[in-house]
Amino acid sequence: MKLSRRKFLGGAAAAVSSLTLFNFNLLTNSPPASASDPTSETMKTFRNVCPRNCYDTCGMITYVQDGILKKVEGDPKHGYTNGKLCLKGYAYPRRVYSPDRIKYPMKQSPRGSGNWTRISWDEAMDTISKKILDLKKRYGSTLPICLDKYSGNFGIVHYGIEGTMSSLGYTTRALGTPCWPAGIDAQTYDFGTLYNNDPEDMVNANYIILWGQNAAWTAIHSIPFINKARERGAKLVVIDPIVTSTASKADLYIQVNPSTDGALALGMARYIIDNNWVDWEYGRANSVGFDEWVDYIKKSITLDWASEKTGVPKDIIMEIAREYATTKPASMWVGYGMQRHVNGGQNVRIIDALGVLTGNVGKSGGGVNYGHLETWGFNYNAMINPAPKGSKGFIGPDGKEGDRNINMNNFAHDVTAQSDPPVKMLWLACRNPGAQDPDTHAIEKMFASMEFVVTVDSFFNKTVEMSDIVLPATTHFEDWDVMASYWHYWVGINQRAIEPLYESKSDVEIAIELSKKMNKLEPGSCTFPTSGTPEEWLAKEFNPGILKMLGIKDYKELIDGPRKANMPSAAWSDGKFRTPSKKIEIHCELAAKNGLPALPIWVEEMKSPVKYPIRFITPHPQHALHSQFQNLDWMMTTNPEPKVEIHPVLAAQYGIAEGNMVKIYNDLGSITVKDHLTRTTSPNVVVSYESWYKNSNFNVNYTLKATPSDMGKQATGNNGVAFHDNFVMIEKA
């Protein structure tokens, strides 16, 4: 609207007197300066980082005008993001300004009824605090309170969620990681920890194997580096049970039977050994058990066996073995899907050993690349709070008093199994077990048995649905934070670009409010600090080590642009492995001590039961991240409903045609979903991408048992979930 100066003066003059005559509730007098210049502010830019559980952890430039987030772009100063975002990233304004956002603290009476009442923050904190104090009084400790937090926001300041619990006393904690623990342990046994080459270093590869890795969907910013290598002549091989988008771009795609990746790597190793393409010098100098493993392969592995086991023709195994061993440097990128099996960690160990066998570890353009945590050395200041004086904890096997850890990957069972004291209250943040945990029916039953459930979230999902109180969480644009990646080497600052919307608060702000209320009700009952601005909390996360790694003197330098860690581009190029022997442990005593094979030998995959002969694989979706993003309008427009992909041959066996509704079931539960017939999957595998659709109860985990993968406990506290060892029957619904 165009305003004349005269008109404005008239209005302004009148308003001065009107304020005494009209009883305003929502409007108030504005500063004269703002009224004199009602035109739009100039566009401001801020630096943000996508905090999602994703390889790419993109640097973002956020454009803000009049306090409104107008658009986001990739940060051109971020060498990995390189000025571009994925669809999810570009959709962020739609997430921030979705009408579906949770706006206020809300209380549900009774839980699960859908009867919600808006409450004030004060009432929310009062109700929660009184419940905590009540449980503490009844049970003599805060152990009946259980925290389940994971990857909804990987910002470092968000570890204040753990800090919230620490400040209350010793609590029960969901320990572990659902995503990648078997692979982490595999690399921990082999190399001492997980540590990948800089993904930008893939430009130096002459041969690239993406093993169970659909980067075209889940790590799109790596694709340009792969393409640059290909422009120089590098060959791209994709090994996957599914013909993914990444596979469709490969020079060679190999459809491997699920869970037999280790057999394929062993077959390759056999052919490499038979042809003496082994890097004996590297293997013997840098590892222990190298010859022992070579002997095992010679005695136990044949190409015929590998071919039969994997479904990969012998000549193809020979081809990729020869090419991988002789086209150096050769890079392997091991995806997380392939370790979600009962032998998944072991398969990663075998692939690790294949990299050692060919001397591709520690080389630029090489590596057996899985992930890393090298750039995560922050203070975790918000996480570390002492338990209040006199707190009673759980006495662990080592005799030390502390939190009681339960298995995040069998959460429903483990919560229910606690009896001394039982778990009575759940606090969920950055986590949606209602959608993401195995055995959804068990999760529902466990939630129903709780006395009290608090969830912090930005959107209404299955977990919020099962909560007593939901607290509105800020988005990362409304918060200060710093983010590192578990794939690339960049670290970026996340500025508060817009003010928190409605009554949303960050996890640290929630902890501050809770601490104030707890101490008001019972002085000394909570140690979480009650002061500090969001930026001050961020500042406390930096230490000399991380500043040096990033080549800066002050965290504020990150406002000028993200920084890449000063690390060599090739992981392990210094040959300083972090195993007990300081060498690559092909023979790993620690693995043996943990009841696993010491050597990377073949471990049988899970066989399908007679009753449920079809494997049900539930990978990551293209434009969503677990239960985030798919509910947004763009995603619902392009992908309005879930589907199951079925091979036409399998579909014909069950009288199923394109577009039918199909019931997928086993002893645990069932889902009914529309099908799409496609040859991108094999005739014994059906595929549905796990996601949370708006206004839908679709959830692949109704059929998924909490079957543990073989590894994870050593480095992450608990084994992973064999998500892809799920067997079902199908029928036309």
Add this chain to the structure above:
Amino acid sequence: MISYEHCPQQVLKVNADLLLSLSVLFEKGGENLHQTLGPFVKSCAAFSDYFKLEKLLLSKETLANCLKADRNEYVLMTYEFNRLFVGPTTPEAPPYESIYLSPDHLMMGEQMLAVRKFYLQENLQTAGKGQEPDDFIATEFEFAAYLLSRIMEVQGAKNDRQIQLYINLYHEFWARHLSLWLGLFARRVCQSTRHPVFSALSEVLDTLTTLNAIKHEGGQL
């Protein structure tokens, strides 16, 4: 054309009272319906009676009955209010202009900024600027009621220039904002609600929209 300067104060008052009661009803939320429904029903009755709106007879009766509801019924109304307008589930009828008029149907659209400029014209801004969108229905109703109160005030002072200014501002605000989305909002409430009190509310909102449109066309206030 009726002269704005001589618009009866009673017309302005029944309009302003209704708008203000609606503003308070939406602002205070479902949890305070036991306090806000009474003034709304009263102002609605006065509005309906003054303009002899037969269309609102049933709604008036419904609202009067709802006003007499017991505590349990008020609790049900609270849940329904939140299901329709607040959340945490997807609100059936989000009470924000941008949702209905912006091309993307998102919060904080251009409409919100345009409304903000109207407020600034009167040296006003939302109390929680940046947190609650300026195009929240309660805020728009409050601003509209304020403009009517200004007209009454300057009429009393017999300030013709000011009278004309505020009448124009009021019409402009209605024409550019409330009249464009209130009907859409009312329809969505009507289609989504499971409780008669909100059916009646939607009827009142719809009537208010229609009546203001007629009045604007006819030059009456």
